[in-house]
Amino acid sequence: MALENKFGLDNSADLAREEERISKKKAAMLFENGILDQLEAGKFSSLRLIHKYLFEDIYDFAGEIRTVNIAKGSFRFAPVMYLESALENIDKMPQSTFDEIVEKYVEMNVAHPFREGNGRSTRIWLDQIFKTELHKVVDWSKVDKEDYLLAMERSPIRDIEIKHVLKAALTDEINSREIYMKGIDHSYYYEGYTTFKTEEL
Numbered sequence: 001m002a003l004e005n006k007f008g009l010d011n012s013a014d015l016a017r018e019e020e021r022i023s024k025k026k027a028a029m030l031f032e033n034g035i036l037d038q039l040e041a042g043k044f045s046s047l048r049l050i051h052k053y054l055f056e057d058i059y060d061f062a063g064e065i066r067t068v069n070i071a072k073g074s075f076r077f078a079p080v081m082y083l084e085s086a087l088e089n090i091d092k093m094p095q096s097t098f099d100e101i102v103e104k105y106v107e108m109n110v111a112h113p114f115r116e117g118n119g120r121s122t123r124i125w126l127d128q129i130f131k132t133e134l135h136k137v138v139d140w141s142k143v144d145k146e147d148y149l150l151a152m153e154r155s156p157i158r159d160i161e162i163k164h165v166l167k168a169a170l171t172d173e174i175n176s177r178e179i180y181m182k183g184i185d186h187s188y189y190y191e192g193y194t195t196f197k198t199e200e201l
Helices: 012-032 044-055 080-092 098-111 118-134 145-154 160-167 177-182
Strands: 069-072 196-199
Touching (some): 012 118, 080 098, 098 118, 098 160
Antiparallel strands (some): 069 196
């Protein structure tokens, strides 16, 4: 079953295609209109705005903190009852070094604040922190899909792998639209509509 959406689509594959098309278009607009440069890097308020901008034409919940508990495989993301305090703590985390930035990214992934679209939104958010603090961004074309997904899966317990994967892909081409767009390439980092389990509260 597809998530409830503004198009009335009830087939998850159809929704995935439409979501990819629209979110890529909106992500390009975020970059081209200079909106990202106006955001405070590393804050949840900025991530929230990114998510809303990408998905407001698709979902009513765009930019809204989720109200359901979600899990992927055996991993459970932050419970709803602790989510807001977790986000407040992430806001306070330092982000002046590479290690600190990746640790913050890992914690935001564990929080998974939105019902859908966390990966694409958070990759843009991550690159904005790197750009602001280190004058670098990730060239996602240099990131192997399987290495990335496995490293992210293990990152809450052992973050050395995701640090290695991301550090090897850093570039100083911070104003490249092509490199930026790789971070939200839905077909490359497919987030799996059918792999998330939810518990309605």
